[in-house]
Amino acid sequence: MNVGGKQYRSIWLEADGRSVSYIDQTELPFAFVVRRMTRVDEAAEAIRAMRVRGAPLIGATAAFGICLALAEDHTDASLKSAVELLLATRPTARNLRWALDQMLAEVKDLRPPQRPAAAFAKAKAICDQDVAVCRAIGEHGFRLLRETSATKRGPVNVLTHCNAGWLACVDLGTALAPVYRAHAAGLPVHVWVDETRPRNQGALTAWELKAHGVPHTVIVDNAGGLLMQQGKVDLCLVGTDRTTGQGDVCNKIGTYLKALAAKDNGVPFYVALPSSSIDWETDGRSIPIEERGADEVVCVSGRTGAGERVTISVMPEASTANYGFDVTPARLITALVTERGLCPASAKGLRALFPENAEPERRRRQRRTRG
Numbered sequence: 532m533n534v535g536g537k538q539y540r541s542i543w544l545e546a547d548g549r550s551v552s553y554i555d556q557t558e559l560p561f562a563f564v565v566r567r568m569t570r571v572d573e574a575a576e577a578i579r580a581m582r583v584r585g586a587p588l589i590g591a592t593a594a595f596g597i598c599l600a601l602a603e604d605h606t607d608a609s610l611k612s613a614v615e616l617l618l619a620t621r622p623t624a625r626n627l628r629w630a631l632d633q634m635l636a637e638v639k640d641l642r643p644p645q646r647p648a649a650a651f652a653k654a655k656a657i658c659d660q661d662v663a664v665c666r667a668i669g670e671h672g673f674r675l676l677r678e679t680s681a682t683k684r685g686p687v688n689v690l691t692h693c694n695a696g697w698l699a700c701v702d703l704g705t706a707l708a709p710v711y712r713a714h715a716a717g718l719p720v721h722v723w724v725d726e727t728r729p730r731n732q733g734a735l736t737a738w739e740l741k742a743h744g745v746p747h748t749v750i751v752d753n754a755g756g757l758l759m760q761q762g763k764v765d766l767c768l769v770g771t772d773r774t775t776g777q778g779d780v781c782n783k784i785g786t787y788l789k790a791l792a793a794k795d796n797g798v799p800f801y802v803a804l805p806s807s808s809i810d811w812e813t814d815g816r817s818i819p820i821e822e823r824g825a826d827e828v829v830c831v832s833g834r835t836g837a838g839e840r841v842t843i844s845v846m847p848e849a850s851t852a853n854y855g856f857d858v859t860p861a862r863l864i865t866a867l868v869t870e871r872g873l874c875p876a877s878a879k880g881l882r883a884l885f886p887e888n889a890e891p892e893r894r895r896r897q898r899r900t901r902g
């Protein structure tokens with residue numbers, strides 16, 4: 532996407548073929564900083580510290596992390612410890628495991644000296660595939676926005692939570708791809724942007740939308756219900772970190788409450804997802820929910836009027852809990868928007884679109900019973 536007149540992806544391999552650059556999202560929206568990494572531990576740190584974030588980008592970064600490890604040491608031991616290190620960075624996004632499985636399948640049976648080149652080629656392919664998938668999601672979601680637009684006057688009002696835009700992916704985004712596509716096609720669209728405490732990913736969404744001239748309004752997390760009651764939201768469109776084979780959707784904490792409010796107000800609730808976010812093996816109750824530190828709850832970071840970056844606490848020491856994600860049950864979801872089109876949020880709906888991945892319900896039940 533476009534930043535200051537220049538095309539960027541959120542992560543890319545440098546021309547030296549040996550170092551990887553990414554946009555440091557902990558500096559946004561105040562500063563646009565590109566960082567370069569050459570070691571696997573730097574890739575792990577970038578994911579852990581949320582310099583890169585969003586499920587598809589976490590996967591892409593992990594893929595490059597494997598490349599960097601193999602470039603330094605192409606042995607089996609190096610590969611194994613890189614996978615373990617990267618897998619332990621963040622627990623919830625399915626794309627992390629997906630990308631590591633893809634990388635392992637690509638390199639593990641090669642002669643060790645062949646591994647680095649094959650790994651870099653595969654990581655680049657994963658990035659290109661992510662862009663193509665997001666483009667397809669954008670097309671399918673665009674049709675939805677166009678249909679909504681046809682039934683009303685004025686812009687289509689979309690409510691989104693967290694950041695599922697191009698920063699969260701390699702480019703384009705999942706939930707925001709249809710918005711960008713609609714905007715480019717001249718279809719009037721306006722986005723209600725949840726601030727998404729405690730890390731304020733809504734500020735990233737607002738930064739992206741502003742850079743592309745898409746009308747938007749940032750709201751506090753608790754405002755969505757009121758706006759829906761007032762008829763100011765035509766549809767909700769969010770991303771996901773992990774979607775089960777039954778259509779339950781794990782996404783940034785607060786998504787579930789928006790889905791409940793949407794149900795109560797008859798507002799359609801859509802989830803945009805690449806199939807790399809689908810976990811065919813698990814159910815909604817078994818998804819690991821990331822718990823993060825108390826500092827994110829009791830402190831806020833920002834910039835003073837003089838432009839200085841500061842972190843201040845907003846309450847004295849307090850007992851806190853900081854759950855990063857929640858699970859929205861399939862029954863609250865109008866449809867899933869995937870790279871292969873829309874489907875009901877159900878095992879049947881997903882199975883129809885992805886027959887090659889879906890295990891028949893009978894076999895899954897047998898496997899669970901066997902433990």
Ligand code: MRU
Binds near residue numbers: 695771
């Ligand atoms: O904790 P984050 O910022 O990595 O969480 C990101 C989200 O919850 C996104 O909505 C999700 O990854 C979808 S991104 C296309």
